[in-house]
Amino acid sequence: MRDFNEFNITDAVIERFGATPNPRLKQLVSRLTAYLHDYVREVEPSFEEWLLAVQFLTRTGQLCDEARQEFILLSDVLGISMLVDAVNHRLPDGATETTVLGPFHVDNAPLLENGADMSPGMSGEPLYIEGQVIAADGTPLEGAMVDLWHSDQDGFYDVQRTDLVGPIGRARVRTEAGGKFRIRTITPSPYPIPYDGPVGDLLTATKRHPWRPAHVHFMIAHPGYETLVTHVFDADSDYLDSDAVFGVKNSLIREYVRHEQGPMPDGTPVAGTWRHLQFQFGLKSRE
Amino acid sequence: MRDFNEFNITDAVIERFGATPNPRLKQLVSRLTAYLHDYVREVEPSFEEWLLAVQFLTRTGQLCDEARQEFILLSDVLGISMLVDAVNHRLPDGATETTVLGPFHVDNAPLLENGADMSPGMSGEPLYIEGQVIAADGTPLEGAMVDLWHSDQDGFYDVQRTDLVGPIGRARVRTEAGGKFRIRTITPSPYPIPYDGPVGDLLTATKRHPWRPAHVHFMIAHPGYETLVTHVFDADSDYLDSDAVFGVKNSLIREYVRHEQGPMPDGTPVAGTWRHLQFQFGLKSRE
Numbered sequence: 001m002r003d004f005n006e007f008n009i010t011d012a013v014i015e016r017f018g019a020t021p022n023p024r025l026k027q028l029v030s031r032l033t034a035y036l037h038d039y040v041r042e043v044e045p046s047f048e049e050w051l052l053a054v055q056f057l058t059r060t061g062q063l064c065d066e067a068r069q070e071f072i073l074l075s076d077v078l079g080i081s082m083l084v085d086a087v088n089h090r091l092p093d094g095a096t097e098t099t100v101l102g103p104f105h106v107d108n109a110p111l112l113e114n115g116a117d118m119s120p121g122m123s124g125e126p127l128y129i130e131g132q133v134i135a136a137d138g139t140p141l142e143g144a145m146v147d148l149w150h151s152d153q154d155g156f157y158d159v160q161r162t163d164l165v166g167p168i169g170r171a172r173v174r175t176e177a178g179g180k181f182r183i184r185t186i187t188p189s190p191y192p193i194p195y196d197g198p199v200g201d202l203l204t205a206t207k208r209h210p211w212r213p214a215h216v217h218f219m220i221a222h223p224g225y226e227t228l229v230t231h232v233f234d235a236d237s238d239y240l241d242s243d244a245v246f247g248v249k250n251s252l253i254r255e256y257v258r259h260e261q262g263p264m265p266d267g268t269p270v271a272g273t274w275r276h277l278q279f280q281f282g283l284k285s286r287e
Numbered sequence: 288m289r290d291f292n293e294f295n296i297t298d299a300v301i302e303r304f305g306a307t308p309n310p311r312l313k314q315l316v317s318r319l320t321a322y323l324h325d326y327v328r329e330v331e332p333s334f335e336e337w338l339l340a341v342q343f344l345t346r347t348g349q350l351c352d353e354a355r356q357e358f359i360l361l362s363d364v365l366g367i368s369m370l371v372d373a374v375n376h377r378l379p380d381g382a383t384e385t386t387v388l389g390p391f392h393v394d395n396a397p398l399l400e401n402g403a404d405m406s407p408g409m410s411g412e413p414l415y416i417e418g419q420v421i422a423a424d425g426t427p428l429e430g431a432m433v434d435l436w437h438s439d440q441d442g443f444y445d446v447q448r449t450d451l452v453g454p455i456g457r458a459r460v461r462t463e464a465g466g467k468f469r470i471r472t473i474t475p476s477p478y479p480i481p482y483d484g485p486v487g488d489l490l491t492a493t494k495r496h497p498w499r500p501a502h503v504h505f506m507i508a509h510p511g512y513e514t515l516v517t518h519v520f521d522a523d524s525d526y527l528d529s530d531a532v533f534g535v536k537n538s539l540i541r542e543y544v545r546h547e548q549g550p551m552p553d554g555t556p557v558a559g560t561w562r563h564l565q566f567q568f569g570l571k572s573r574e
Contacts, residue, residue: 002528002535004366006373009533013366016529019494029493031330033365039322040367043315044374050367054358061348061358071341071348078320079291079300080327080337086293087331206316207306241289242303246296248289 010037059198067159069103073199076100076245077208089226094136095284099247101229102217104157109147109170115266117184118171124153124186126274127256128264133179133220136282140179144222144283147172148183150215155191184268187256187275188214190239203244210244213237215252218281225283232279254279297324346485354446356390360486363387363532364495376513381423382571386534388516389504391444396434396457402553404471405458411440411473413561414543415551420466420507423569427466431509431570434459435470437502442478471555474543474562477501477526490531497531500524505568512570519566541566 004012013033020026045053063070075081081100089098112118133144149170151157158166175181192210195203203210215231233240233248235255240248256277262270291299300320307313332340350357362368368387376385399405420431436457438444445453462468479497482490490497502518520527520535522542527535543564549557 002530002540003537004369004373004533004535006370009366009370009373012533016495017493020492021494022492025492028330028332028336029489032326035322035326036365036367037370039319040370040374043318045315045371047371047375049315050362050371054356054362057344057358058348058351058356061345062351064345064349069341069345071344075337075341078323079296080323082291083293083296083324083327084332084334084337086291086296087327088334202316205307205309205312206304207308208303243289246291246299246303248291250290253289 006041010034013037056198056202063197068194068197070194070197070199072103073193073197074202076102076193076247077199077203079246082246085229089284091284092136094134094138094282096228096230096280096282097249097251098229099231099249099252100245101219102245102247104151104159105147105149105217105219106159106167106170109149109167109172112171112173112183114173114176114180114182115184116171116173118148119152119169119185122152122168122186125272126264126270127185127187128182128266128268128274128276129185129216130182130265130276130278131175131180131218132280133175133181133222134280134282135225136284140175140177141222141225141283142175142177142179144175144179144181144220145172146175146181147217147219147221148185149217150185150188151191153186153189155189182266184264184266185216187234188216190214190237193244208244209239209242211239212243212245213239213248215247216277220281220283222283224286226286228281228283230281232277293328297321300324343485343489350484355481355484357481357484357486359390360480360484361489363389363480363534364486364490366533369533376571378571379423381421381425381569383515383517383567383569384536384538385516386518386536386539387532388506389532389534391438391446392434392436392504392506393446393454393457396436396454396459399458399460399470401460401463401467401469402471403458403460405435406439406456406472409439409455409473412559413551413557414472414474415469415553415555415561415563416472416503417469417552417563417565418462418467418505419567420462420468420509421567421569422512423571427462427464428509428512428570429462429464429466431462431466431468431507432459433462433468434504434506434508435472436504437472437475438478440473440476442476469553471551471553472503474521475501475503477524480531495531496526496529498526499530499532500526500535503564507568507570509570511573513573515568515570517568519564 195210214234214237220228256275482497501521501524543562
């Protein structure tokens with residue numbers, strides 16, 4: 001086949017993918033071709049616009065390294081990450097809603113005892129987190145692995161700070177009897193997603209801000225259940241209605257209750273105010 | 288707005304782009320969001336598939352440098368480059384059809400006299416190119432700048448060869464009276480697009496070959512006319528019906544006529560066979 005024009009080229013490209021052995025890959029590339037071609041036919045990009053898109057994608061790839069994933073950011077700000085999350089997590093009643101993983105998770109954070117301080121020496125309003133992990137049917141899940149991470153009071157994760165020896169502000173803890181866990185830390189702040197690259201240029205050109213509301217990330221795993229990736233947002237935070245990555249769900253917003261004086265529930269003394277976050281996490285069975 | 292789900296998130300993202308000052312940019316990002324979200328809703332990529340896509344795009348960006356543009360290759364093999372070309376070149380009768388620029392053009396190739404040899408010392412069957420540049424209404428265009436480039440007999444461009452001091456196999460020449468130009472060179476071969484990167488992996492996984500039929504590239508500029516970017520394909524070449532980048536059009540295929548002995552039309556002696564390509568190029572007025 002030759003002599004392609006704007007009307008027949010889409011079928012020609014899809015036909016060229018016709019011998020793909022893996023049927024799922026064949027579906028993914030064929031339908032991607034169809035959608036991208038429809039987009040081009042509708043908006044009719046000029047050659048210069050096409051070249052700008054090529055350059056934008058190139059810069060996005062070249063900014064990626066071990067500490068930064070600019071294509072995930074791009075997926076996030078286009079709402080694609082949350083949409084992929086949504087189509088993969090149609091949840092039963094009782095299961096906690098999910099949200100984006102984000103670019104700041106680190107594998108194998110320190111495994112701490114219940115009640116330990118996961119942010120020793122860091123400045124900020126103390127935060128006492130108490131959680132319970134249950135199955136969607138209400139059964140408490142002992143021995144679940146709870147992975148937590150959050151920004152500091154200036155809005156930075158440990159991996160973004162060159163003045164810190166991490167990991168800090170991140171930990172893993174196992175649930176005890178009754179599915180309960182507790183940890184001490186500091187209260188996170190809202191923060192901007194990194195905006196000194198092409199994704200930041202896109203936000204600037206479209207008059208969008210890069211901020212996310214304050215939150216703690218949780219990833220919770222237990223055999224026989226789907227691993228839960230979610231956040232719990234601070235109900236007092238700014239940006240709950242304009243999260244740059246569209247990650248906020250009402251069911252994930254909690255009051256981080258402020259107390260005027262200590263001690264904290266485990267008896268730890270506190271000099272000034274402190275906050276208390278309690279949340280029950282429901283896991284979806286793999287069945 | 289919060290609490291996004293797979294049905295309302297698309298409108299939410301598009302609304303977030305609502306304050307974009309440039310109306311064209313607003314259209315491009317809003318409609319891209321709509322098409323990509325529709326794709327995700329249809330194929331429902333798993334988290335693992337989404338991550339593979341992120342990694343594929345990252346590798347594609349990281350392979351780009353001054354000598355290689357892997358995102359242009361990706362656009363080419365998905366037929367997007369030819370589609371963008373098609374929607375930008377709805378041509379009047381008499382105008383030569385266009386095709387992809389490709390990744391091997393170099394600015395400011397040597398400006399040669401008519402009749403010069405643009406591939407001195409290179410091995411291959413000699414090729415004598417005679418062209419005429421006219422307006423779509425038939426008026427000959429004297430003084431047009433004709434930029435030519437092509438692969439060698441092994442299928443490589445000068446910029447791909449580390450054993451060559453280029454530029455060679457590329458030149459610019461101005462049309463004389465009557466819009467005519469002529470140049471001596473060697474006959475190009477079919478060649479594979481670079482397939483040692485992510486685009487090559489995509490072709491392999493989908494059982495597609497990376498070959499392009501033999502051709503000479505032409506870019507022709509003249510004040511008052513749209514710059515013409517095209518190829519002339521060798522009618523005897525393999526792959527005319529399966530060009531990896533969908534660039535072949537029937538009107539751009541010509542016989543590179545083989546002659547058993549010399550001399551060439553300008554009197555240049557030839558030891559063995561040589562070939563003769565003649566083509567008339569029609570430019571579209573900017574009006």
